[in-house]
Amino acid sequence: xxxxxxxxxxxxxxxxxxIKICLEExxxxxxxxxxxxxxxxxxxxxxxxxxWQGKYYKxxxxxxxxxxxxxxxxxxxxxxxxxLHNSRIMEYLRMYxxxxxxxxxxxxxxxxxxxxKRSDFSCTDxxxxxxxxxxSYVFDGIMVCSGLYTEPILPLQNFPGINRFKGQYIHSCxxxxxxxxxxxxxxxxxxxxxxxxxxxxxxxxxxxxxxNKFYPTFLINRWAENKLNARFNHDVYGLLPKHRLLSHxxxxxxxxPNHIISGRxxxxxxxxxxxxxxxxxxxxxxxxxxxxxxxxxxxxSFPFLENNATVLxxxxxxxxxxxxxxxxxxxxxxxxxLQPVGATIPTSELQSRWAMRVFKGSNKLxxxxxxxxxxxxxxxxxxxxxxxxxxKTCRVQYxxxxxxxxSEIGAKPNLPSIFLWDPKLAIEIFFGPCTPYQYRLQGxxxxxxxxxxxxxRRERIIKxxxxxxxxxxxxxxxxxxxxxxxxxxxxxxLTLVIIKG
Ligand SMILES: Cc1cc2nc3c(=O)[nH]c(=O)nc-3n(C[C@H](O)[C@H](O)[C@H](O)COP(=O)(O)OP(=O)(O)OC[C@H]3O[C@@H](n4cnc5c(N)ncnc54)[C@H](O)[C@@H]3O)c2cc1C
Ligand SMILES: NC(=O)c1ccc[n+]([C@@H]2O[C@H](COP(=O)([O-])OP(=O)(O)OC[C@H]3O[C@@H](n4cnc5c(N)ncnc54)[C@H](OP(=O)(O)O)[C@@H]3O)[C@@H](O)[C@H]2O)c1
Numbered sequence: 408x409x410x411x412x413x414x415x416x417x418x419x420x421x422x423x424x425x426i427k428i429c430l431e432e433x434x435x436x437x438x439x440x441x442x443x444x445x446x447x448x449x450x451x452x453x454x455x456x457x458x459w460q461g462k463y464y465k466x467x468x469x470x471x472x473x474x475x476x477x478x479x480x481x482x483x484x485x486x487x488x489x490x491l492h493n494s495r496i497m498e499y500l501r502m503y504x505x506x507x508x509x510x511x512x513x514x515x516x517x518x519x520x521x522x523x524k525r526s527d528f529s530c531t532d533x534x535x536x537x538x539x540x541x542x543s544y545v546f547d548g549i550m551v552c553s554g555l556y557t558e559p560i561l562p563l564q565n566f567p568g569i570n571r572f573k574g575q576y577i578h579s580c581x582x583x584x585x586x587x588x589x590x591x592x593x594x595x596x597x598x599x600x601x602x603x604x605x606x607x608x609x610x611x612x613x614x615x616x617x618x619n620k621f622y623p624t625f626l627i628n629r630w631a632e633n634k635l636n637a638r639f640n641h642d643v644y645g646l647l648p649k650h651r652l653l654s655h656x657x658x659x660x661x662x663x664p665n666h667i668i669s670g671r672x673x674x675x676x677x678x679x680x681x682x683x684x685x686x687x688x689x690x691x692x693x694x695x696x697x698x699x700x701x702x703x704x705x706x707x708s709f710p711f712l713e714n715n716a717t718v719l720x721x722x723x724x725x726x727x728x729x730x731x732x733x734x735x736x737x738x739x740x741x742x743x744x745l746q747p748v749g750a751t752i753p754t755s756e757l758q759s760r761w762a763m764r765v766f767k768g769s770n771k772l773x774x775x776x777x778x779x780x781x782x783x784x785x786x787x788x789x790x791x792x793x794x795x796x797x798x799k800t801c802r803v804q805y806x807x808x809x810x811x812x813x814s815e816i817g818a819k820p821n822l823p824s825i826f827l828w829d830p831k832l833a834i835e836i837f838f839g840p841c842t843p844y845q846y847r848l849q850g851x852x853x854x855x856x857x858x859x860x861x862x863x864r865r866e867r868i869i870k871x872x873x874x875x876x877x878x879x880x881x882x883x884x885x886x887x888x889x890x891x892x893x894x895x896x897x898x899x900x901l902t903l904v905i906i907k908g
Contacts, residue, residue: 412547414436415552421552425438428759432767440515465583467492467493474868482844483499483867487499488871489872518537519553521711531545531546552742559705568681572683573683574698579701579703582700593700607672727812728744729761730762732779748802753846816851818850819846826899830896837895840864
């Protein structure tokens with residue numbers, strides 16, 4: 408139904424994508440952003456900035472590559488490096504907002520206080536506080552894009568003695584840069600990506616950095632584990648996790664082994680307790696300390712929903728991480744409230760496309776029973792696939808989840824048919840990485856530039872590496888393209904036969 412009014416809460420990467428998709432689907436978005444700028448978490452902030460809510464440290468660089476960390480119709484410029492510093496991601500987001508003229512739909516310094524459905528469920532009242540004044544609005548649909556990492560977890564109760572510790576303790580979200588930690592003895596508790604990044608950075612300035620856990624995860628278990636162990640033996644370095652690779656959050660800290668081998672970083676077992684001046688570990692050893700950094704992650708909440716159990720239950724159950732199943736009408740969607748084993752930008756953008764189509768009535772949701780059964784089934788599977796960790800209930804495998812949502816929309820690329828009319832493209836899709844553009848090749852939301860974006864991916868990756876011109880004497884590849892294509896086609900057919908059989 409054209410002209411439906413949609414409220415988008417938050418102008419981070421999820422909110423920007425939601426505004427853009429709203430416009431494409433012919434809906435009228437109004438985005439409320441509590442701060443004075445776009446970008447959400449990616450915007451580096453220091454205390455004293457308006458409504459300080461920064462979670463990024465000065466050096467934070469994405470661990471998802473630029474080709475994967477893009478909206479599905481807006482590749483990163485080829486001049487950008489392959490892994491982007493937070494300032495570069497902000498540059499990309501500003502270019503995106505400007506290109507699609509999104510900023511005029513955003514009301515900055517406007518914090519959403521409450522979201523209440525009308526008794527006839529026809530629309531929703533939204534109360535917004537803008538520079539001290541409260542204003543109310545009525546919307547046909549709500550997109551909640553307020554973020555997954557809203558509240559730091561500081562599990563002091565799990566660390567006996569922390570209250571008598573006379574040094575300093577902080578959460579990783581308060582860390583900005585290493586200068587003031589010069590010469591200190593520091594322990595980083597919890598080794599997710601924040602813990603690994605901080606330990607590496609602090610090892611340059613601290614007199615000693617200690618880590619007390621490590622959990623890496625990556626691609627296909629056996630293959631990736633072998634590859635990783637070929638680089639350095641995780642067991643020897645004290646970094647071998649207790650689980651298989653794919654069953655937990657990926658921790659990527661390429662420099663960590665160098666810091667361990669040079670003794671600047673020490674890996675220790677769990678902290679048993681803190682004394683006034685030290686930490687005692689599970690193995691009985693003790694280390695003097697000046698600073699404890701809890702890199703123990705984040706949790707999320709939606710205070711504007713006022714804990715309304717008729718909207719969202721205590722487990723935040725959502726059908727495919729988007730729709731609360733109990734609503735009488737699907738007028739509320741959550742975007743970006745999941746942890747894909749991959750990048751957030753394309754995932755939340757695809758969720759927005761599906762949500763808009765449900766708002767418009769172009770897509771229908773199953774019955775409440777059907778949705779609840781799906782949620783239950785997924786939770787059971789989650790327990791088997793990932794470590795059954797109550798802190799990580801929003802994890803999904805990237806490709807599988809993207810395929811699932813794109814199938815809802817009816818835009819899943821049909822590989823056999825692409826193979827018939829465009830073998831070059833099919834080969835790139837089949838053998839190449841699962842870039843976001845391939846989800847805009849066909850069906851609703853089809854983008855004319857998708858094919859080109861896929862085929863020029865390599866050029867964008869290589870360009871920033873070629874910062875000086877080298878004269879190359881090597882002859883071009885002697886294998887002709889037709890032979891490569893024929894081999895690829897044969898491999899493709901064999902794979903299909905194996906899968907079907
Ligand atoms: C340290 C760190 C590094 C990360 N690195 C990567 C990475 O390399 N690659 C990757 O894909 N992901 C990474 N992530 C995940 C990251 O969370 C997502 O990439 C992305 O920032 C999520 O965007 P979002 O828009 O969903 O939420 P956010 O970025 O949190 O944005 C939410 C926005 O909503 C606004 N808001 C909240 N409540 C209200 C309200 N009541 N009223 C109005 N406005 C409101 C906030 O002000 C904010 O602007 C990282 C996360 C962290 C913490
Ligand atoms: N460079 C980058 O791109 C970058 C940098 C930082 C963060 N990130 C992303 O940002 C998100 C948040 O990362 P994060 O590292 O801040 O959080 P995280 O991934 O949730 O990691 C938190 C770590 O703390 C541990 N922990 C939590 N509670 C604990 C307790 N009571 N006792 C001991 N250990 C405890 C966790 O162990 P369990 O696993 O057992 O819960 C985990 O190892 C992730 O998606 C991450 O990929 C990316």
